[in-house]
Amino acid sequence: MSVTVTAHQSVGLPDEEYKALREQIFDAIWSELDPLERRIEDEEQIPNDVVVPILARIGALGLLVPREYGGSGLSIGQYLPIIAEFAKVQGGIRVMVHVHNSFAHALSEIGSDEQKLAVLPDCVGGVHSVAFALTEPGHGTGADLGSVAVREGDDYVITGEKWLITNSDIASHFIVFAKTADSEVSAFVVDRGTSGLSIEALPETMGCKGGEHGRITLSSVRVPASALIGSEGEGxxxxxxxxxxxxxxxxxxxxxxxxxxxxxxxxxxxxxxxxxxxxxxxxxxxxxxxxxxxxxxxxxxxxxxxxxxxxxxxxxxxxxxxxxxxxxxxxxxxxxxxxxxxxxxxxxxxxxxxxxxxxxxxxxxxxxxxxxxxxxxxxxxxxxxxxxxxxxxxxx
Ligand SMILES: Cc1cc2nc3c(=O)[nH]c(=O)nc-3n(C[C@H](O)[C@H](O)[C@H](O)COP(=O)(O)OP(=O)(O)OC[C@H]3O[C@@H](n4cnc5c(N)ncnc54)[C@H](O)[C@@H]3O)c2cc1C
CATH class of the missing domain: 1.20.140.10 (Butyryl-CoA Dehydrogenase, subunit A, domain 3)
Structure with missing residues (x-):
């Protein structure tokens, strides 16, 4: 088997610290989050003003953020039992926690030092959150994209449509995939507040209720070249x-x-x-x-x-x-x-x-x-x- 050895070896948190963190999170899952199930299912809305502070307080928003950026830097072996425990209670909360941690983790692996420093430390307290903007209404699954990013001087100008983007209500940043040439996909970190980016909620889902999986329209969204992750074509x-x-x-x-x-x-x-x-x-x-x-x-x-x-x-x-x-x-x-x-x-x-x-x-x-x-x-x-x-x- 061909195996690529990369730099993501992880030892995670020392045992005692991990056990204490895990216990704190498991306790809150059952004593504070599980009781919200009926409310979220009835209202089809996660009360973010209640849930996000709980998640931040118990350390659930920095689980995969490296320790040098203020997170817990869990190994994958340490993280899996925690996300599994979230999947036992109301599913919308699990999805919120999953996307937040998964794409903060992705950015920690693929982002530049500048991108990581700008985004990751504030993920831990829930001020920032990274969402993943790949899927498109007019194109296929995966890398079949209609979104384009055109280089103009020191900037890129991104135009396209994304939908079903989880945490579109709470995300501060989106990892946006767009074509920089015909067969070349590139990835960008786009700030939610960038001019030309608009978000619209989609209809409620069958299960994992209460989160927002919005439609994102990028109308000539201008980002600095430093928003590109890696090089063009590495998307x-x-x-x-x-x-x-x-x-x-x-x-x-x-x-x-x-x-x-x-x-x-x-x-x-x-x-x-x-x-x-x-x-x-x-x-x-x-x-x-x-x-x-x-x-x-x-x-x-x-x-x-x-x-x-x-x-x-x-x-x-x-x-x-x-x-x-x-x-x-x-x-x-x-x-x-x-x-x-x-x-x-x-x-x-x-x-x-x-x-x-x-x-x-x-x-x-x-x-x-x-x-x-x-x-x-x-x-x-x-x-x-x-x-x-x-x-x-x-x-x-
Ligand atoms: C609640 C929810 C949250 C989501 N969150 C996110 C998110 O945060 N970010 C994000 O980017 N996306 C997100 N998605 C989108 C999700 O990843 C896609 O819906 C899923 O990958 C399928 O893609 P699609 O909807 O474009 O389906 P389609 O591509 O339209 O596929 C329809 C069917 O055709 C099959 N198919 C399509 N193309 C091929 C092919 N070439 N060969 C064989 N079979 C094919 C598919 O397997 C599927 O069975 C979310 C979806 C939901 C429902």
């Missing part, structure tokens, strides 16, 4: 790099949602009595539970392997795509089984499995559809990727 590489590890974050979100669905299903299997016995005593229900647990166990293994490889400094395009693909299929099966176990009451809003089922569905779309994961994985396989060094049974 494709930046895109791959940002989405690669972010796909693992989505798979971890699938894990959290699956774990919550299983926990609720076990509880329901014990408490719901039909024909004089708890439904959990029936083999049919036991089979569902066992299948759910098997998906979760497999997904945990995939995530542990991907995190370990990334943290040791490796690129993991195939592993990340497989994690994301398996994760979305697993969470689909698990939330489906959870609904079956809950019977009719699970289909009502009286029970969180109804929300988990809807929230899970976003995992299909974030960081690319299943089709894209097939394409990435197959391209790696055809380019010589093998499992040779991925699983050494002799050492076990």
């Amino acid at each position: 494709g590489q930046h895109l791959e790099r940002a989405l690669e590890i972010s796909r693992v974050f989505i798979a971890a979100s699938s894990l959290g949602t699956s774990e919550r669905a299983l926990q609720l299903s076990i509880e329901h299997s014990k408490s719901r009595v039909t024909f004089g016995k708890p439904i959990g005593s029936r083999q049919a229900i036991q089979r569902y539970l066992a299948e759910m647990a098997t998906d979760i166990y497999a997904l945990r293994g995939l995530l542990a392997d991907a995190a370990q490889k990334w943290d040791s400094g490796r690129r993991i395009p195939a592993e990340a795509a497989m994690c994301k693909l398996f994760g979305l299929e697993a969470v689909g099966r698990v939330t489906d089984r959870a609904l079956l176990i809950h019977g009719g009451i699970g289909y009502t809003r009286a029970h969180p499995v109804e929300r988990l089922y809807r929230d899970a569905r976003l995992n299909w779309l974030e960081e690319g559809t299943p089709t894209i994961q097939y394409m990435v994985t197959a391209a790696q396989l055809l380019d010589g990727y093998t499992f040779d060094d991925a699983f050494d049974v002799h050492d076990m």
